[in-house]
Amino acid sequence: MKLDNNTLAVILVVAIVLSVGVLFYNSGLFGISGALTTDTGTTNLTISSSLSIRFIDSESALGVGSVYAGNESAEINTESGNTNGNWTGSPPDDPMLLENDGNTDANITFSASATPDSWIGGTANGGPEFEFKIEAAPGNTSSCGGNQASSYTALSTTEIQGCENTTYTAGHNAIEINYQAFIPKDAPPEDKEVTVTAHAYTYTG
Amino acid sequence: MRKLFIMCLLFLFLVQTPVFSLGISPPIVELKYIPGKTEAISFSVSSSKAMYYNVTVRGDKEGLFTIPTEPGLIKGSDSFSVSFTQPLYEKPGKKQYQVCATQLPEKSYGKRQISALVSVCGTILLFVPYPEKYLDLNFLTENVNHGETAYFLFSAVSRGTDYIKTITGHIQIYDAEQNSLVAVVPLTPISGLETDERGEMYAEWSTLDAKPGKYKAIANIKFDEESETVTKEFRVGTLDIVLNNYSTQITGGGIRQFNVSVSSLWNEKINDVYAKVFVYDNSSRIITEFQTISTVINEPFGTVRLSGYLDASKLEPGEYPINIQVFFEGKFNGGRGTIIITKNHNKLNLIVGSSVVLLSLLIILFGAVLIARKEFRTFVKKKHKELKTRVKKKIKRSHSKS
Numbered sequence: 001m002k003l004d005n006n007t008l009a010v011i012l013v014v015a016i017v018l019s020v021g022v023l024f025y026n027s028g029l030f031g032i033s034g035a036l037t038t039d040t041g042t043t044n045l046t047i048s049s050s051l052s053i054r055f056i057d058s059e060s061a062l063g064v065g066s067v068y069a070g071n072e073s074a075e076i077n078t079e080s081g082n083t084n085g086n087w088t089g090s091p092p093d094d095p096m097l098l099e100n101d102g103n104t105d106a107n108i109t110f111s112a113s114a115t116p117d118s119w120i121g122g123t124a125n126g127g128p129e130f131e132f133k134i135e136a137a138p139g140n141t142s143s144c145g146g147n148q149a150s151s152y153t154a155l156s157t158t159e160i161q162g163c164e165n166t167t168y169t170a171g172h173n174a175i176e177i178n179y180q181a182f183i184p185k186d187a188p189p190e191d192k193e194v195t196v197t198a199h200a201y202t203y204t205g
Numbered sequence: 206m207r208k209l210f211i212m213c214l215l216f217l218f219l220v221q222t223p224v225f226s227l228g229i230s231p232p233i234v235e236l237k238y239i240p241g242k243t244e245a246i247s248f249s250v251s252s253s254k255a256m257y258y259n260v261t262v263r264g265d266k267e268g269l270f271t272i273p274t275e276p277g278l279i280k281g282s283d284s285f286s287v288s289f290t291q292p293l294y295e296k297p298g299k300k301q302y303q304v305c306a307t308q309l310p311e312k313s314y315g316k317r318q319i320s321a322l323v324s325v326c327g328t329i330l331l332f333v334p335y336p337e338k339y340l341d342l343n344f345l346t347e348n349v350n351h352g353e354t355a356y357f358l359f360s361a362v363s364r365g366t367d368y369i370k371t372i373t374g375h376i377q378i379y380d381a382e383q384n385s386l387v388a389v390v391p392l393t394p395i396s397g398l399e400t401d402e403r404g405e406m407y408a409e410w411s412t413l414d415a416k417p418g419k420y421k422a423i424a425n426i427k428f429d430e431e432s433e434t435v436t437k438e439f440r441v442g443t444l445d446i447v448l449n450n451y452s453t454q455i456t457g458g459g460i461r462q463f464n465v466s467v468s469s470l471w472n473e474k475i476n477d478v479y480a481k482v483f484v485y486d487n488s489s490r491i492i493t494e495f496q497t498i499s500t501v502i503n504e505p506f507g508t509v510r511l512s513g514y515l516d517a518s519k520l521e522p523g524e525y526p527i528n529i530q531v532f533f534e535g536k537f538n539g540g541r542g543t544i545i546i547t548k549n550h551n552k553l554n555l556i557v558g559s560s561v562v563l564l565s566l567l568i569i570l571f572g573a574v575l576i577a578r579k580e581f582r583t584f585v586k587k588k589h590k591e592l593k594t595r596v597k598k599k600i601k602r603s604h605s606k607s
Contacts, residue, residue: 104233113310
């Protein structure tokens with residue numbers, strides 16, 4: 001499409017008029033000004049309380065293996081490996097990590113989905129045992145007030161007190177959980193699994 | 206390349222550990238005790254990943270609750286409500302029930318041997334009133350720094366059946382170290398508390414004229430004709446550091462770690478805390494000096510260990526005077542004491558041991574030389590004899606030819 005000089009001149013004039021008009025409008029010369037005013041606003045903020053826990057690491061492994069011949073049972077744990085057994089793939093340091101990530105202090109208890117008799121099995125040397133131990137997670141201090149499992153403590157289907165008071169304050173709110181199992185020599189050979197539940201209650205003092 | 210990709214995926218799968226949280230709100234629901242009253246209580250639950258959960262009540266042995274029977278699904282958040290009928294209690298006091306949302310396990314294969322679930326519980330709290338007048342008091346006070354105002358706050362809840370007309374009181378502040386009364390400050394009164402009603406009492410004390418240290422606040426509370434006394438300790442801080450102890454015995458003959466334990470007397474963090482240690486001879490001349498690593502005392506009134514290294518290689522065993530100066534925030538404090546340098550038994554043992562080994566080697570070498578010398582002589586004698594015999598034979602043969 002070709003434009004003649006007259007059409008171009010008209011478009012140019014319209015554009016100039018529009019530009020100048022907008023400039024005047026914005027500059028306030030038409031009587032519309034941005035008068036300086038003072039005003040106040042109120043912002044309401046309500047933070048609801050919430051009890052919340054978070055597993056940073058929710059899995060632990062005890063490895064694969066068997067009790068050495070001549071021994072009645074083997075002891076394996078997620079901290080330092082095993083004794084009296086030939087266990088492989090057992091990480092020497094595989095704890096679970098749990099954190100209070102809410103804004104309410106928590107009382108934390110633990111239970112297992114099955115008794116050691118049912119998920120490990122065997123009867124030799126007094127039968128199987130499953131235990132847990134709690135300490136402050138790396139980088140944390142005093143995160144397990146009233147620690148009832150500071151040394152290895154039996155864990156079964158009944159809830160066991162862990163930390164009476166785990167605060168939500170950063171640096172004091174994460175705990176490390178290690179596990180230990182005693183495997184009798186006559187425990188049935190199969191894949192073993194157990195689920196540990198961490199129960200959080202509001203700490204009421 | 207493809208293999209590498211699969212390996213990376215596998216690695217990611219192996220290192221990934223499930224991270225999830227489960228929360229419940231409100232964490233506490235406080236109800237007014239009305240025996241026989243049934244009410245619906247709602248809770249909201251939230252999770253960082255989609256999960257199924259079920260609702261249980263801990264300690265519900267009397268069928269007081271009606272709870273959801275089907276599992277709920279949390280996709281970000283969800284809510285549920287329970288119906289609760291209050292029983293008639295014989296004994297007064299605090300009663301509580303826990304309504305729990307528990308994560309249901311997923312059907313999965315290849316789980317680790319020990320896996321975990323979470324359960325979060327909201328607490329339903331009710332107070333069965335005590336007969337007549339009963340006041341629950343919660344006394345709050347905090348450490349302060351010198352010059353600041355110390356605040357004392359009382360939270361009072363009426364837990365009795367009878368109305369409390371007025372609550373008044375005052376706080377006696379004692380210097381805890383000298384057990385002397387320093388000040389008496391009045392608490393703002395509360396008038397009229399019905400059962401389960403709360404009120405607050407408040408008092409303040411300026412520490413401008415107080416010396417830093419430990420204090421004891423004894424609150425005497427009067428509610429109508431009853432009275433109660435509550436005690437709480439607090440500290441008035443000063444920007445200072447005290448030296449607790451240090452390494453008093455060091456093994457000589459090398460560079461040794463030297464520790465200094467210090468405590469803050471300040472109710473805030475203290476930056477850049479370090480110590481300079483000077484070791485003197487008996488003529489009060491500095492033999493050696495060193496500086497510990499700088500650290501921060503994060504906790505109010507906290508204690509830290511400052512570590513440095515003393516070059517004890519040139520120090521003879523014995524007792525030496527030392528001066529420890531602790532620097533912090535442009536100030537310093539410290540103290541004098543002594544340090545004992547002990548003999549390095551390990552070094553002595555090493556010298557003795559090495560000497561014995563060396564001597565043994567020399568003896569063995571000497572013996573070997575003697576044996577070799579004897580053998581050589583025997584060998585030479587033998588060869589000499591053989592040569593002699595051969596020469597004799599040759600002479601005999603030449604005589605017989607001629």
